[in-house]
Amino acid sequence: MTKLIQNKIVEAIKRYQTIIIHRHQRPDPDAVGSQCGLRDLIKNTFPQKTVLAAGSSPGSLKFLAEMDQVQDEDYADSLVIVTDTANASRIDDDRYNQADHVIKIDHHPSNPDGDYAHLTWEESSYSSCSEMIGxxxxxxxxxxxxxxxxxxxxxxxxxxxxxxxxxxxTSPQTMRIAADLMTYEFDHTEINDLMNRIGEKEALLMGYVLNNLKILESGMAYIIINQELLQELGIQDEHTQSIVSLPRRIEGVVTWAIFVQQDNGSYRCRLRSNGPVINHIAAEHDGGGHALASGANAKDQDEIDIMIDKLSKAAESFNKVYK
Structure with missing residues (x-):
């Protein structure tokens, strides 16, 4: 089935003169990598075609790629490919639905809001959407x-x-594809260094998190970052990505959450796990994602407390079985 869908994707790429590639809002490296990697792959194969990457600026990921200027008229009789985006509501630039044909390529689990394409290649067994493109x-x-x-x-x-x-x-297939990509001329060490580098303000935020992280007896850990702290440190929400994996290395932490207050008072919630499946919790709070790494939203402190309780119970249940 996978090869059949892949064949259909390649045939669609051949058929259309204009191809516009979208990805999700607030992009991470896989969103930018799969979107612009596919763009450059198609442009290199078919230099006579118009191939564009749509969406807002990737912010701190500008070192990877820049977006193209896409006009409304570009969508006429076009093919749109959306990468790394489970939900229609998360697609950056809703003009995607003006295309003649829409293809979805994604490695997130199925989502009720995810049926937005004419052709879908969706398999959660892949490490990343970039691996799928590879x-x-x-x-x-x-x-x-x-x-x-x-x-x-x-x-x-x-x-x-x-x-x-x-x-x-990460699977053997992941490593094989990465190895094949490394045969091309680019500095993979530089890529790793740039993706691992943080600014002084982000370093201060990391210090704050390590000093103020709440760790419950269940093994659930969390921190709430409000607008006052963001303004005090002079950082934006996009820079909080650097702290998401910090609790993972702390002994005894099983599940954790990073709650970041938005301009409207609501909270962006990044949920992570070292074992228990937690994406169903995210789905119950306007979110979704992978079994061990998901995103959600909370309208207020009361909803945050509910999510903390659910993650804590998940950690407790996990510990009873595995510890």
Whole structure:
């Protein structure tokens, strides 16, 4: 089935003259890597086609790629491919639905709001959407021509979503695809260094988190970052990504959550786990994602307390079985 869908994707790419690629809001390295890696792969294969990456600026990920200026008229008779985006509501730039044909390529679990495409390739067994694009290329090397720029982006996307190959979603296939991409001319050490680098303000935030993280007896840990703290440190929500994996290394922590207050008073919630499945909790709070890494939203402190309680109970249940 996978190869059949891949074949249909390649045939659609061949058929359309204008191809516009979208990804999710607030992009991470895999969103930018899969989106712009696919863009550069198609442009290198079909230089006569118009191939554009749509969406807002990637902010701190500008070192990976920049977005293109996409006009309304570009969508006429176009193919849109949306990468790394489970929910229609999370697609950056809702003009995607003006295209003649929409393809979804995503490695997140199925979502009720995820049926937005004419053709969907959705498999949660992959470490990243960039790995999926890498496999698409490897299975169609006679029809899709890789180059250095595309290989660099796809490699960065894989590195980002596997946390440098540390997460358990990393498979032998992940490593094989990464190795094939590394045969192209780009500095993989530089990519790792740039993705691991933090600014002085982010370092201060990391220190605050380590000093103020609440760890419950259950093994659930959390921190709430309000607007006052963000303003005091002079940082934006996008910079809080650097603290998400910090609790993972603390002995005894099983589940954890990072709650970041938004301008409207609500909270962006990043939920993580070292064992218990937690994406169903995210789904109950306007979110979703992977079994051990999900995102959600909370309207106020009361909803945060409910999520903390659910994550704490998940940690308790896990400890009863495995500890």
């Amino acid at each position: 496999e698409l290329w490897l299975n169609h090397q006679d029809e899709l021509k890789m180059n250095d720029a595309a290989a660099r982006l796809l490699y960065a996307g894989i590195v980002g979503d596997t946390n440098r190959f540390l997460y358990n979603a």
